[in-house]
Amino acid sequence: EVQLVESGGGLVQPGGSLRLSCEASGFMFSKYWMNWVRQAPGKGLQWVANIRQDGGEKYYGDAVKGRFTISRDNTKNSVSLQMTSLRVEDTGVYYCAWGGFWGQGVQVTVAS
Amino acid sequence: NFMLDQPHSVSESPGKTVTISCTRSSGNIANNYVQWYKQRPGSTPTMVIYEDNQRPSGVPDRFSGSIDSSSNSASLTISGLQTDDEADYFCHSYDRDTWVFGGGTKLTVL
Secondary structure, eight states: OOEEEEEOOEEEOTTOOEEEEEEEESSOGGGSOEEEEEEOTTOOEEEEEEEOTTSOOEEEOTTTTTTEEEEEETTTTEEEEEEOSOOGGGOEEEEEEETTEEOOOEEEEEOO | OOOEEOOSEEEEOTTSOEEEEEEESSSOGGGSOOEEEEEOTTSOOEEEEBTTTBOOTTOOTTEEEEEETTTTEEEEEEOSOOGGGOEEEEEEEEETTEEEEOOOEEEEEO
16 A cells, blocks of 8 residues: 655744655655645645656756755655745645655644 | 646536536647546545546546547546535646646535
8 A cells, every 4th residue: 555654844934944754655666756746725736846766856846946955765765855945835735746646745834 | 837727616516517627728738648636625635537537446437537639628527426526626737847737626516
């Protein structure tokens, strides 16, 4: 059974940093691209970033480019999202996604 | 980059059929697979259609997907509507190595 479990969310002040993690199981993690997607309160889905199997290619949405960094550790079947210079508009639920499988999401709140 | 445009909301009665559209702003809709996700309030999105018209295991055959190159759009059709189908539906496709989502359509079954 595929499982994606996110962690690391919380409340942070504007300008602060937060690191999200996602532990994957139930599939050959090292063979697939991984994605992060977010959803602001009451809004739609917004793709955030993705990373190639070996970590050699990474892409970011325009809203987070230069502030967020995606990484992965294939020895631990995990993918991370380092978020810096956080803004109020980064508030939302962040999902780790592999194809059609998504984690339960983790809440990130940026507020003073 | 392209965008995916969905109607903000649709409504239909139980037992009827509804179709939700997803129009690609540029580039050919057939160039990249389209997926559809269902999301109830407070829940994680779940895939109901992948690769334009394929149903994941467990999704009833009341759900079907198609693409139309003439209108450059994808469609999700739900037949025999049930109150349980009431949710937000999002289309999703790929732009080279990135993901693109439609804005979502709120389906009301009344």
